[in-house]
Amino acid sequence: MGLVVRKMERADAEGFRACLDSVAREGRYLAKEAAPTLERIQAFVDDTVSNNLPQFVAIEDGLVVGWCDAIPYQTKSLSHRAELGMGVLKGHRGKGIGEGLVLATIEHARTIGIKRIDLEVRADNVAAIALYLKTGFREYGRKAKAIFLEGEYHDLIVMEHLDFGP
Numbered sequence: 001m002g003l004v005v006r007k008m009e010r011a012d013a014e015g016f017r018a019c020l021d022s023v024a025r026e027g028r029y030l031a032k033e034a035a036p037t038l039e040r041i042q043a044f045v046d047d048t049v050s051n052n053l054p055q056f057v058a059i060e061d062g063l064v065v066g067w068c069d070a071i072p073y074q075t076k077s078l079s080h081r082a083e084l085g086m087g088v089l090k091g092h093r094g095k096g097i098g099e100g101l102v103l104a105t106i107e108h109a110r111t112i113g114i115k116r117i118d119l120e121v122r123a124d125n126v127a128a129i130a131l132y133l134k135t136g137f138r139e140y141g142r143k144a145k146a147i148f149l150e151g152e153y154h155d156l157i158v159m160e161h162l163d164f165g166p
């Protein structure tokens, strides 16, 4: 069946949740320790699908192996901005899936009038930082000691993508 990167659908909620949960439980990449309940994830996916928001999944042999979304802020004056989040299942990394997901998400964001995408990434997450630089993000700052985990502080790098025209 191979790999497909496509917009998330309502029926993907459970698979998306499992993928998110697995990456969150690795405990070093996301700002959450586990996925929210299926009920909350389903409501989130229903909302993004209804509003045609940029949210993509990678499916390999029927399994959700990655996701990427750029969810716009709800305040009217900030609704041209979105915050990017993503992950690829361990074991499926290093095969171009993440890059395909980010590029699809950025392209869709462009079509709905997004003018700026923000993200935060842990300073030691070299794979994610390299991916973001490759896909047009630029680093514009560092939040020192932004994370405290198992007795250690970690910095966060803040990045922006502004290549959306006027």
Ligand SMILES: CC(C)(COP(=O)(O)OP(=O)(O)OC[C@H]1O[C@@H](n2cnc3c(N)ncnc32)[C@H](O)[C@@H]1OP(=O)(O)O)[C@@H](O)C(=O)NCCC(=O)NCCS
Pocket: 023, 029, 030, 086, 087, 088, 089, 092, 093, 094, 095, 096, 097, 098, 099, 100, 119, 120, 121, 122, 125, 126, 127, 128, 130, 131, 132, 134
């Ligand atoms: C970051 C992540 C999404 C990358 O996805 P991926 O499918 O493995 O990445 P790809 O195979 O598409 O790689 C695309 C580019 O990313 C960079 N990259 C990916 N893995 C890398 C690694 N281990 N070291 C350095 N650069 C890496 C490279 O620039 C690569 O391009 P290249 O192949 O031409 O060198 C994935 O590692 C992941 O899910 N990590 C855990 C969750 C996470 O960090 N989420 C982001 C939180 S901000």
